[in-house]
Amino acid sequence: MGYLNRKKRIFLSLVILLIMVILVKGVLIDVVYVDQQYEKKRIVTPYGEKIKSANLSVDYSIEQVMVDIEQLGLNTVNVPVQIDISSLTASTMTVNLESKAKAIQLIKKLRYKGINVILEPYPYIQNGELYETQLKPSDINEWFWNWKQVVLSPLIKDIAKPYKVYALCLGSNFDQFENQYDYWTDVADFVRTNYQGRITYKTNWWYTAEWDQQKNERIGSYSLKLNNPILQKVDFISVAAYFELTDKETNTVEELVSSIYKTPIFDRHQNIYEELKNLSAQWNKPVYFGELGFPKRNKAAVHPWNPIPSTIVNDQEQANGFQAYKEVFEKETWNLGFSVFAIGKIDEFKNYYPSEQSVVIIKSWYEE
Numbered sequence: 001m002g003y004l005n006r007k008k009r010i011f012l013s014l015v016i017l018l019i020m021v022i023l024v025k026g027v028l029i030d031v032v033y034v035d036q037q038y039e040k041k042r043i044v045t046p047y048g049e050k051i052k053s054a055n056l057s058v059d060y061s062i063e064q065v066m067v068d069i070e071q072l073g074l075n076t077v078n079v080p081v082q083i084d085i086s087s088l089t090a091s092t093m094t095v096n097l098e099s100k101a102k103a104i105q106l107i108k109k110l111r112y113k114g115i116n117v118i119l120e121p122y123p124y125i126q127n128g129e130l131y132e133t134q135l136k137p138s139d140i141n142e143w144f145w146n147w148k149q150v151v152l153s154p155l156i157k158d159i160a161k162p163y164k165v166y167a168l169c170l171g172s173n174f175d176q177f178e179n180q181y182d183y184w185t186d187v188a189d190f191v192r193t194n195y196q197g198r199i200t201y202k203t204n205w206w207y208t209a210e211w212d213q214q215k216n217e218r219i220g221s222y223s224l225k226l227n228n229p230i231l232q233k234v235d236f237i238s239v240a241a242y243f244e245l246t247d248k249e250t251n252t253v254e255e256l257v258s259s260i261y262k263t264p265i266f267d268r269h270q271n272i273y274e275e276l277k278n279l280s281a282q283w284n285k286p287v288y289f290g291e292l293g294f295p296k297r298n299k300a301a302v303h304p305w306n307p308i309p310s311t312i313v314n315d316q317e318q319a320n321g322f323q324a325y326k327e328v329f330e331k332e333t334w335n336l337g338f339s340v341f342a343i344g345k346i347d348e349f350k351n352y353y354p355s356e357q358s359v360v361i362i363k364s365w366y367e368e
Contacts, residue, residue, distance in 0.1 A: 171187070
């Protein structure tokens with residue numbers, strides 16, 4: 001009997017071993033498949049490898065995201081995780097667990113499709129009613145401790161590491177305290193210690209003007225951004241590119257291209273192209289348009305940051321904005337790419353969702 005029992009145990013052990021081999025082989029095949037898919041999704045041009053991405057509305061649906069990826073020909077998606085902040089002066093915050101779970105569910109699908117992920121902790125202030133550009137914590141020391149330990153640490157541990165995201169965004173558009181250089185470099189060092197992947201920081205758009213003698217002292221001004229040491233710590237510089245271009249309700253592509261080199265709005269004569277190029281050269285880092293969007297309205301190029309700059313719907317004006325940026329920046333080696341703002345949800349309130357005309361332009365970027 002003992003001999004038979006031993007044979008049964010050996011047989012069962014061999015069966016278990018065979019099952020484990022099959023499971024491991026299946027995982028390896030899946031990993032190889034994902035890697036092969038990634039190779040298919042890379043965009044390599046004569047001007048280097050490029051990111052062709054889109055930001056998601058916080059209320060995105062996974063199904064719509066997957067449709068939009070195919071429609072726009074994207075190789076990357078900027079995936080937000082909602083960070084709930086109670087007010088503009090709050091120094092504490094929490095990771096929204098529902099948003100986090102949805103992000104993980106989406107990222108699994110994106111990985112299988114070979115789509116890269118830029119993971120972004122997205123400040124959601126007072127239920128989304130207020131903007132992160134106006135956030136000014138009452139206790140800056142407490143805010144940064146919480147940002148590292150409550151936000152970035154679990155995102156690294158639970159998402160960035162296990163799902164091997166393309167890049168992690170350290171922060172986005174914090175205009176009011178972007179000049180807290182020591183705190184921000186500490187954040188970058190903290191992330192580098194805990195995460196070996198790419199990191200970036202998203203700075204908000206700015207303006208300069210020939211007639212503005214105080215621009216070097218203005219919070220969020222170009223000079224402050226140009227000399228921000230956190231940009232030395234990142235792999236690439238992200239810019240939310242809502243630059244004010246013109247003072248006209250509608251514009252031709254040619255007019256918008258000209259405005260990128262010399263903005264006519266308020267006679268500022270800002271050379272956006274030159275300033276972005278200099279920002280890249282200052283830190284020897286590529287510049288990436290972490291948000292590039294225009295509302296489907298008249299005056300889209302006057303105030304691109306405003307979802308309703310006019311009551312007049314104008315799909316072509318939005319498309320002209322994308323075309324102008326394409327013509328100016330597509331072939332620049334120092335420009336890493338762009339992320340369209342915003343996809344993933346279609347309704348009457350989504351003024352930034354790409355129009356049919358814009359889809360044609362976006363899809364063509366890097367495909368010629």
